[in-house]
Amino acid sequence: MSDSNVEKSNQNPLPEAMQRVRDKVLRAIAELEPAGSPRSAAEPKGLFFSSRTNGGRDLPPYYLVYFLLVDLLxxxxxxxxxxxxxxxxxxYKGRLYGIEHRKMGLGIFAPNFDPGARTGTSPSEEAEADARAIALLVKKGVSAAEAYFEWRAEQVVNGGNLNVVNRSEPLFDRYMFFYARFKALSAEYELRKDERVIKKKTLQDGSELTTYAYPAQKVRAEARWNAQAAIEAFFSWTEHVFIHLGILQGTLRSGKDVADLAAADWKTKFKAALDVQDAVTxxxxxxxxxxxxxxRNFMAHGAFGKQGEAFSFHSGAGAVPVVLTQNSKQRYSFTGQLAFDESAALMDIEVFLTHLWSGSRSPARLYIDSGLPSILTCVIDGTYTRAMRSDTEMQEFVDELGSQFDRAGDMDW
Structure with a gap:
């Protein structure tokens, strides 16, 4: 630690309301102060050879600590x-410590002031007690700064300096898992559909009772359940992937754009990712x-029936279903949409997936499948536009960006 190694944050003056929050935080952590200039020649070296304390393992997430101490204070x-x-x-009480975000996580580090030290050493009991006290003060500060974090989050979201988390792979894997189970169970049903289990039982009066069971019916039901789960998982994935497609194609340029689309309905998300003016689309x-x-409406609204049937009544024709319609002016009807076949529905999904990743959207699949976040600054500066020109250009970009993220994850600066 030396004055030449220490950076100071540059920030515009805080609004009056946030200045009051800052004053509140300073009161909450009054015993914790910036270290300032070294007070002895041993301090810079001592901090360099510092050791992680156990008492400092109970800190809030690193980003809250950073925005508390560096950004706000x-x-x-x-x-x-x-x-x-x-x-x-x-x-803390005049004693030097380092709050540091290392590769192995955030912690409070106690200096080693041994003049001959070449590495860290186990922290003293005093250092451990101080670390626990510092962690408690930081948590109090984070709690007091909640309004500031909300204000800063809104500032960031309204700009373009954001990464959007990409969870496409696990969401799609969920769809594929249920789809594979559906296919396996459907195949099993075909093999066992003629299987019949006959059981005979003699009753107390000497008569014989014969029962019949068809095990394949349970297999068929499980196949349908997995098909329905697969369709649910597919739509969940599309809600996510359409947003990333919108970013890669330049439709979404700010955090607010992303937040607004995330809150929108499925139809709006689809139209942000694909051109519905195209006849095939x-x-x-x-x-x-x-x-x-x-x-989805069947699953989300009480499973009253795939056609919306919620009631039935008896008539000369037999049992008649009464359908809950989607029409607010006429809520009930005898007619509804045709019931769908799960197998046909999943085939339609597979055909759509082929279309989704065709043509100009093909490079987007390489990026989304990589698991990399979507970076809004890459929309603003035209990076995505250039990468989306071909699969080759996108793959080169993904490889380079992936390497950058790997180096950052290893803190290999």
Missing amino acids: QFPHMGRWEKSAWTVPVR HGHYEKMLDLRSQI
Whole structure:
């Protein structure tokens, strides 16, 4: 730690309301202060050979600590060095410590002031007690700064300096899992559909009771359940992937754009990702929308029936279903949409998936399947536009960006 190694944060003056929050936080952590300039020649070396305390393992998430100490309170900090993202030198009761985000996580580190030290050493009991006290103060500060975090989050979302988390792979894997189970159970049903289990039992009066069981019916039911789960999982995945497609194609440019689309309905998300003016795309849109209204509304609204049937009454014709319609002016009817076949529905989904990743959207699949987050600054500066020109250009971009993320994850600066 030396004055030349310490960075100071640059920030515009806070609004009056946030200044009051800052004052409140300072009162909450009054015993914790910026370290300031070294008070002895031993301090810089001692902090360099510091050791992680057990008492400092109970800190809030690293980003809250950083925004508390560096962003809000403007504590001077040291930037990146090997296997370390940042260090905030602090003093508690005049004693020096480092709050540091290392590769193995955030912690409070106690200096080693041994003149001959070449590495860290086990922290003293005093250092452990201090670390517990510092962690408690930081937690109090984070709690007091909640309004500031909300204000800063809104500032960030309204800009373009954001990464959007990409969870496409696990969501799609869920769809594939249920789809594979459906196919396996359907095949088993075909093999066992003629299987019949006959049991005979003699009753007390000497008469004989014969029962029949058809095990394949349970297999068939399980196949249908897995098909319905697969369709549910597919639509869950589309809600996510359409947003990333919108970003990669330049439709979404800010955090607010993403947040607004995330809150919108499925139809709006589809139209942000695909051009429904295209005849082929429009055909898929109508099929998927119809399927969604049947299976998802059926599953989400009490499973009263895939056609909306919720009641029945007896008549000269026999039992008659009464349908709950989607029409607010006429809620009931004898007629509804045709019931769908799960197998046909899943085939329609597979055909749609082929269309989704065709043509100009093909490069997007390479990016989304990589698991990398969507980066809004890459929309603004045209990086995605260039990468979306071909599969080759996108693959080169994905490889380079993936390497950058790997190096950052290893804190290999």
